[in-house]
Amino acid sequence: MNQIRYFLPFVKLGLSDVWRHKTRSFLTMLGMVFGVGSVIAMLAVGEGASQQAMESIKRLGSQNIMVMSVKPTSEEGGSTGAQRGSLAVYGLLYEDKDRIEETVPGVLLTVPARMTRRNARLGERQLEMRVVETEPDWFEVVQRPVLAGRVLGERDMQMRANVCVLTEHGVRRLLATEETIGQRIRIASGVFEVIGIVKNETGGTVRAPDSEADAYIPITTGTKLFGEANIRYSAGGMEGEKVELSQIIVKMRGTDAVEPGSKAIEAVLARFHKKKDFKIDVPLTLLREAERTKRTYNIVLGAIAGISLLVGGIGIMNIMLASVTERTKEIGIRRAIGARRSRIVVQFLINTCVLSIGGGLVGLLLGVSIPLLITAFTAMPTVVQPYSLALAFGISVGIGIVFGLYPALRAASLDPIEALRHE
Amino acid sequence: MSAHGTEFVRPRADEVVRFDDAKRHYLVGDEVVRALDGVSFSILKGSYWAIMGPSGSGKSTMLNILGCLDRPTSGAYWLNGENVAEMDDNQLSDHRLRNLGFIFQSFHLIPQLTVGENIEVPLLYLGLPQAERKAKAEALAERVGMSHRLRHLPSELSGGQRQRVAVARALANDPAVLLADEPTGNLDSATSTQIMGLFQELYEQGKTVILVTHEPDIAAYAKATIVLKDGKILSIREEGA
Numbered sequence: 001m002n003q004i005r006y007f008l009p010f011v012k013l014g015l016s017d018v019w020r021h022k023t024r025s026f027l028t029m030l031g032m033v034f035g036v037g038s039v040i041a042m043l044a045v046g047e048g049a050s051q052q053a054m055e056s057i058k059r060l061g062s063q064n065i066m067v068m069s070v071k072p073t074s075e076e077g078g079s080t081g082a083q084r085g086s087l088a089v090y091g092l093l094y095e096d097k098d099r100i101e102e103t104v105p106g107v108l109l110t111v112p113a114r115m116t117r118r119n120a121r122l123g124e125r126q127l128e129m130r131v132v133e134t135e136p137d138w139f140e141v142v143q144r145p146v147l148a149g150r151v152l153g154e155r156d157m158q159m160r161a162n163v164c165v166l167t168e169h170g171v172r173r174l175l176a177t178e179e180t181i182g183q184r185i186r187i188a189s190g191v192f193e194v195i196g197i198v199k200n201e202t203g204g205t206v207r208a209p210d211s212e213a214d215a216y217i218p219i220t221t222g223t224k225l226f227g228e229a230n231i232r233y234s235a236g237g238m239e240g241e242k243v244e245l246s247q248i249i250v251k252m253r254g255t256d257a258v259e260p261g262s263k264a265i266e267a268v269l270a271r272f273h274k275k276k277d278f279k280i281d282v283p284l285t286l287l288r289e290a291e292r293t294k295r296t297y298n299i300v301l302g303a304i305a306g307i308s309l310l311v312g313g314i315g316i317m318n319i320m321l322a323s324v325t326e327r328t329k330e331i332g333i334r335r336a337i338g339a340r341r342s343r344i345v346v347q348f349l350i351n352t353c354v355l356s357i358g359g360g361l362v363g364l365l366l367g368v369s370i371p372l373l374i375t376a377f378t379a380m381p382t383v384v385q386p387y388s389l390a391l392a393f394g395i396s397v398g399i400g401i402v403f404g405l406y407p408a409l410r411a412a413s414l415d416p417i418e419a420l421r422h423e
Numbered sequence: 424m425s426a427h428g429t430e431f432v433r434p435r436a437d438e439v440v441r442f443d444d445a446k447r448h449y450l451v452g453d454e455v456v457r458a459l460d461g462v463s464f465s466i467l468k469g470s471y472w473a474i475m476g477p478s479g480s481g482k483s484t485m486l487n488i489l490g491c492l493d494r495p496t497s498g499a500y501w502l503n504g505e506n507v508a509e510m511d512d513n514q515l516s517d518h519r520l521r522n523l524g525f526i527f528q529s530f531h532l533i534p535q536l537t538v539g540e541n542i543e544v545p546l547l548y549l550g551l552p553q554a555e556r557k558a559k560a561e562a563l564a565e566r567v568g569m570s571h572r573l574r575h576l577p578s579e580l581s582g583g584q585r586q587r588v589a590v591a592r593a594l595a596n597d598p599a600v601l602l603a604d605e606p607t608g609n610l611d612s613a614t615s616t617q618i619m620g621l622f623q624e625l626y627e628q629g630k631t632v633i634l635v636t637h638e639p640d641i642a643a644y645a646k647a648t649i650v651l652k653d654g655k656i657l658s659i660r661e662e663g664a
Contacts, residue, residue, distance in 0.1 A: 006547070006550065008553075009540075009543075009547055013535070013536075016535060017535065020535065329531070330533050330534075332531075333531045333532075333533060334533075334544065334548075335492075335516070336490065336492060336519065336525050336531075337519065337520065337525065337544055337545050337548065337592075338516050338517065338518075338519040338520025338521070338523070338545060338548055338596070339516060339520075339548050340512075340513050340516040340517070341512065341513070341516070342513075343548060416492050417487055417492050417493065420527070420531065
């Protein structure tokens with residue numbers, strides 16, 4: 001309490017000093033403003049990006065391993081089991097799904113899926129959709145909020161029912177109506193009843209398993225209508241490709257099992273696939289990569305912010321040295337009256353801190369508004385965390401003390417007799 | 424006590440200032456400058472002294488030592504019962520703060536502080552709470568006839584007014600000695616007379632006043648005079664003695 005009473009007049013003195021030299025103080029503070037501003041903005045952007053990455057990883061499912069069919073590169077040979085003309089046969093098989101389930105430890109679920117792009121129609125309206133032939137477990141593995149109706153069930157599988165679940169965006173573009181459940185739409189040659197609508201969460205930094213306009217149908221229905229594999233011919237009909245399963249999503253028992261699981265899957269598949277016609281995506285690895293990227297990004301931005309704080313601090317030190325020279329006589333007067341050296345040190349430290357904290361506060365405003373602008377104009381999410389505000393304040397005080405110490409010590413070391421004579 | 428202390432007898436209680444063979448030597452290049460060269464005298468509580476001498480006589484050195492801004496290189500200087508020669512920088516500062524009131528030729532008020540704040544400076548270093556500081560500063564301003572200018576800056580005052588404020592500041596710590604260095608040097612004769620009247624008043628109220636001056640008509644206000652020459656005392660004249 002006594003200390004505060006003692007400091008207060010010097011804070012007031014520091015403030016009036018800043019006010020007296022408005023332009024000089026403002027220019028001096030700029031370094032701090034940009035330094036502190038960039039620290040806060042950087043943390044907010046970094047945090048936003050990290051939260052977004054985490055969100056999309058969660059959407060992918062951190063326990064999931066995605067195994068996808070990919071067309072092998074031509075050097076590896078077009079087709080081994082050519083059945084008709086030059087039909088390229090590649091990709092995942094039902095057998096692969098069974099092998100994974102039987103041999104890989106820690107597997108909870110495997111979900112096969114066949115994806116094709118087909119036209120969907122409702123009366124006059126027409127939309128190219130991604131038709132996902134899959135099992136009810138899809139919705140177990142790729143958890144999405146159900147907006148209306150229900151998702152696929154075991155019964156739909158057994159009955160090979162002509163039912164479909166649509167994604168929100170697909171519904172809006174195709175149906176454009178309030179009554180969605182029970183509508184009948186035509187997909188390729190089949191007529192499907194819409195039984196449910198799910199929210200789709202695409203976008204973000206990593207690929208999500210769902211797309212904008214998806215129609216999910218039982219894989220059994222797909223087999224009945226479109227055959228056991230995707231067979232697609234080029235325009236001339238001379239070349240084609242055949243893919244039994246586009247994707248297998250493997251859900252592991254826990255995140256610990258994900259990495260060994262993905263290695264085991266790789267090993268199992270490699271034994272039966274002579275060509276590299278599959279690809280394994282592990283969301284957890286993507287998450288780690290995203291975090292590494294974020295760390296690099298933080299180091300670079302942190303270094304830039306650090307340099308600007310350093311420059312700001314040097315600017316403040318420079319001005320304080322000038323101020324010490326300017327106030328030499330005042331220092332002499334105070335010493336003659338009976339101020340100890342330490343009191344002169346404290347006075348000048350407070351003065352420096354007033355400058356650095358003043359700059360820090362303006363920088364804080366800047367640092368909070370920059371992320372708002374970024375979010376407003378680029379849709380990049382930013383999160384200003386409360387701790388970063390405390391950090392900014394701490395940095396300001398720290399800069400004030402570190403860069404104020406030398407000028408303050410210089411002021412205190414002046415000989416009072418000399419200082420009094422100074423004009 | 425160190426070797427210094429044992430050589431000298433402690434001053435009596437009424438000897439507020441005592442010099443015992445005080446010397447101040449500087450080394451300039453290879454040459455020793457004897458700014459003060461063995462000075463002994465004592466000043467009693469409640470007296471009014473002038474210290475005179477031409478430039479180069481050691482007057483400034485005497486002022487610095489009297490004001491505890493400098494220490495004798497040998498000998499003793501007792502101020503209010505304590506030997507300044509043995510003090511370190513912090514002790515000197517504290518001694519100035521408690522026992523001395525400085526008045527300077529060019530007033531030396533802090534330009535960015537108001538009259539009231541200037542008077543408060545010693546009180547701030549003495550650690551008085553704000554309310555007490557304020558009340559005391561007002562009383563002091565009243566005492567020197569400046570209470571109507573408390574919120575003014577020194578730049579808005581005349582020279583005489585500034586010196587009155589400086590006197591109020593010098594009185595703030597209720598010092599054992601008021602030390603004035605050419606207090607009228609920057610004032611016209613009418614204002615000088617007023618300021619010297621103020622010192623006379625303070626002397627009559629029981630303050631110990633020491634003037635350091637080269638002007639005989641200013642020194643004439645004091646009741647006793649020391650004349651310095653070449654770092655030694657040329658003469659001591661005491662009224663009625």
